[in-house]
Amino acid sequence: MNKGFMLACDGSNGAGKTTVISGIETHLKQRGIEVVMTREPGGTKISEKIREIILDPSTPEMTEMAELMLFAAARAQHVREKIIPALEQGKVVISDRFDAATFSFQHYARGLDLNTITTINRLALGDFKADMNLILDLDPQEGLKRVKSRGEGLDRLEDEQQQFLQRAREGYLLQAKNDPTRFTVIDASQSKSTVLAQSIELVDKLIDQHIKLSSRV
Numbered sequence: 014m015n016k017g018f019m020l021a022c023d024g025s026n027g028a029g030k031t032t033v034i035s036g037i038e039t040h041l042k043q044r045g046i047e048v049v050m051t052r053e054p055g056g057t058k059i060s061e062k063i064r065e066i067i068l069d070p071s072t073p074e075m076t077e078m079a080e081l082m083l084f085a086a087a088r089a090q091h092v093r094e095k096i097i098p099a100l101e102q103g104k105v106v107i108s109d110r111f112d113a114a115t116f117s118f119q120h121y122a123r124g125l126d127l128n129t130i131t132t133i134n135r136l137a138l139g140d141f142k143a144d145m146n147l148i149l150d151l152d153p154q155e156g157l158k159r160v161k162s163r164g165e166g167l168d169r170l171e172d173e174q175q176q177f178l179q180r181a182r183e184g185y186l187l188q189a190k191n192d193p194t195r196f197t198v199i200d201a202s203q204s205k206s207t208v209l210a211q212s213i214e215l216v217d218k219l220i221d222q223h224i225k226l227s228s229r230v
Contacts, residue, residue: 017100018223020216021111024149025182027156028201029208030109033149036209037216041105046220049099052109054087057094063087081119081133088112089137097141105220112138113146113188113196121184122177142195145219147212148185149201153178 020037022030034050041048054064066072067083088111099106112134119125153175189196199211 016223016227017102017104017106018145018220019096019100019106019108019143020145020147020219021108021113021143022147022149022212023110023113023117024147024185024201025151025153025156026178027159028149028151029159029205030149032205033147033209033212034107034109037107037213040213041216041220047102047104049095049104049106050109051091051095051106053091053111053114054084056087056091056096056108059094060087060091063090077119077123077125080123081115081125081130084115084119085133085137088115088134092138092141108143111143111146113148113185116188117181117184121187122181144195144223145216146188146196147215148189148196148198149208150182150186150198151201153182155202 022034022037024030038048038050053060054067055061063083063086067075067080067087096106096108115134116127116130120127120130156178157175186198189198197215199208199215201208203211
């Protein structure tokens with residue numbers, strides 16, 4: 014590819030993002046496509062340090078605005094240091110969460126002003142945006158069961174009330190409804206193999222289209 018392609022995999026906690034992302038990575042590498050894996054918040058040394066602060070369950074006193082600005086700071090570093098350089102080299106970037114998560118969790122779930130979030134996110138991203146947002150949709154109660162079954166402790170956001178997580182889920186679905194060209198929703202209550210197969214089929218189609226368009230430039 015002359016120009017890289019970015020896929021953001023997002024959605025409900027416990028929906029199986031890790032499994033899907035790993036499966037897509039393996040599939041694309043088998044196709045001979047160079048893949049860069051990353052996550053939000055995180056992806057770079059600075060952004061990973063910010064991640065530790067954001068998700069630390071021992072800091073429940075963190076204010077909503079501080080949380081929003083920390084996410085934006087991590088994203089600003091992430092995009093400029095890691096994502097854009099990879100895309101310029103013609104690589105496929107797959108990110109575990111991206112800016113759709115900020116709108117879902119900070120606006121729809123927390124209730125922060127949409128214009129404020131849009132402004133801060135624009136400062137972090139400039140004109141940059143992912144080529145595709147894959148949303149894995151799952152009922153929050155089922156997602157929480159899956160997270161707890163891993164035997165790991167909950168991070169600060171996973172430990173929120175069910176109503177909070179339900180509002181975040183609705184936020185993802187509304188974003189997908191409002192921008193169907195950039196968002197695709199997959200029912201994550203299906204078997205892991207089915208969810209992965211549907212995800213790979215979608216990504217193959219999008220990347221093939223992207224390669225054709227890039228070759229014409």
